[in-house]
Amino acid sequence: MSADTPVISCKNVWKIFGKDPKGYLESMSPGTSYDEIRADGYIAGVKDVSIDVHKGEMLVIMGLSGSGKSTLVRCFSRLHDITGGTISVEGQDIMSLPEKELIELRRSKMGMVFQSFGLLPHRTVLQNVAFPLEMRGQDRHTRRERAMEVVKLVGLEGREDYFPRELSGGQQQRVGIARSLAIEPDIWFLDEPFSALDPLIRKEMQDEFLRLQQMLNKSIVFITHDFDEALRLADRIAIMKDGAVEQCDTPDRIVLNPATEYVRKFTEDVDKARVVHAGVLAQAGAKGEGEPVDAKATVQGMARMLVNDSREMIPVQKNNTLIGAMSRKAALDILLGTEG
Numbered sequence: 001m002s003a004d005t006p007v008i009s010c011k012n013v014w015k016i017f018g019k020d021p022k023g024y025l026e027s028m029s030p031g032t033s034y035d036e037i038r039a040d041g042y043i044a045g046v047k048d049v050s051i052d053v054h055k056g057e058m059l060v061i062m063g064l065s066g067s068g069k070s071t072l073v074r075c076f077s078r079l080h081d082i083t084g085g086t087i088s089v090e091g092q093d094i095m096s097l098p099e100k101e102l103i104e105l106r107r108s109k110m111g112m113v114f115q116s117f118g119l120l121p122h123r124t125v126l127q128n129v130a131f132p133l134e135m136r137g138q139d140r141h142t143r144r145e146r147a148m149e150v151v152k153l154v155g156l157e158g159r160e161d162y163f164p165r166e167l168s169g170g171q172q173q174r175v176g177i178a179r180s181l182a183i184e185p186d187i188w189f190l191d192e193p194f195s196a197l198d199p200l201i202r203k204e205m206q207d208e209f210l211r212l213q214q215m216l217n218k219s220i221v222f223i224t225h226d227f228d229e230a231l232r233l234a235d236r237i238a239i240m241k242d243g244a245v246e247q248c249d250t251p252d253r254i255v256l257n258p259a260t261e262y263v264r265k266f267t268e269d270v271d272k273a274r275v276v277h278a279g280v281l282a283q284a285g286a287k288g289e290g291e292p293v294d295a296k297a298t299v300q301g302m303a304r305m306l307v308n309d310s311r312e313m314i315p316v317q318k319n320n321t322l323i324g325a326m327s328r329k330a331a332l333d334i335l336l337g338t339e340g
């Protein structure tokens with residue numbers, strides 16, 4: 001496997017629910033719509049999806065209830081057998097893996113966190129976190145050490161001996177996260193992990209999660225139906241509707257260039273100045289004058305400079321190398337919400 005092989009690669013993946021999904025997909029004429037499939041008595045949980053997950057990225061799958069997010073992610077680990085297409089994990093076609101190897105792949109490489117924390121009520125924090133290590137047959141000492149390490153990582157040091165009922169929702173979810181981290185997964189699936197938390201704790205958990213990701217650099221697939229959460233966390237966002245991916249791109253590009261009317265509706269109320277970075281506004285090859293701005297600076301972060309400056313084109317640099325220049329007017333339009 002070469003360094004740039006995607007961690008997960010999906011090509012034209014279908015997951016159809018119904019009586020004879022495979023037979024139906026084979027006989028289905030190309031271009032059949034979600035509603036037509038439905039009228040035929042089937043549900044296209046995943047509809048012709050091609051998408052890659054890259055090493056170290058956080059891919060957020062966003063969509064309304066029933067759009068197919070969980071079904072797609074279940075296909076990634078073959079918790080669902082797909083009806084059509086191919087899925088490879090680290091270059092290996094998972095549909096052709098024998099059951100035993102599949103279980104081993106899940107156990108050794110994949111971690112999962114769900115909305116319902118799924119903690120064992122009669123076990124302490126430490127025992128909950130150590131549980132998957134126990135399942136792996138690790139000895140008591142090793143699992144205790146590893147469990148202590150991850151409990152510390154998620155900020156629960158001092159609460160090792162608490163029972164789940166003695167913890168707040170946010171703390172319980174931290175235990176769930178610690179438990180799934182204990183086995184050091186390379187690929188991490190999180191299905192609406194914060195949706196049961198109240199807004200303040202949720203924001204705190206998102207920050208905590210970004211901090212963890214910076215340290216651990218895992219490949220993450222994160223499901224949410226909250227667009228703001230997606231914008232905060234994602235390297236790329238895949239927006240799903242009726243089983244299909246409407247658009248998959250960076251948060252900047254999604255809010256600047258929504259591919260469909262459906263996506264545009266999500267972006268309507270977003271404060272674009274907080275999302276759009278200089279890097280995406282930089283025109284390659286364009287020349288600017290004076291002091292460059294950093295590609296990672298948001299329009300909001302540059303607000304004062306944009307208003308007071310008089311340059312037409314401002315150079316943009318990434319890792320100290322010039323990558324082009326951005327038009328000050330374009331950035332100002334985003335700041336003032338006057339872009340055309």
Ligand SMILES: Nc1ncnc2c1ncn2[C@@H]1O[C@H](COP(=O)(O)OP(=O)(O)OP(=O)(O)O)[C@@H](O)[C@H]1O
Pocket residue numbers: 017018043044045063064065066067068069070071072225
């Ligand atoms: N086992 C199943 N049998 C039949 N239909 C299913 C099954 N699992 C999911 N579906 C259908 O597939 C579609 C996608 O469901 P899925 O759970 O993936 O949506 P979701 O986007 O994750 O929704 P939510 O945000 O509510 O969890 C829905 O119409 C659902 O009813």
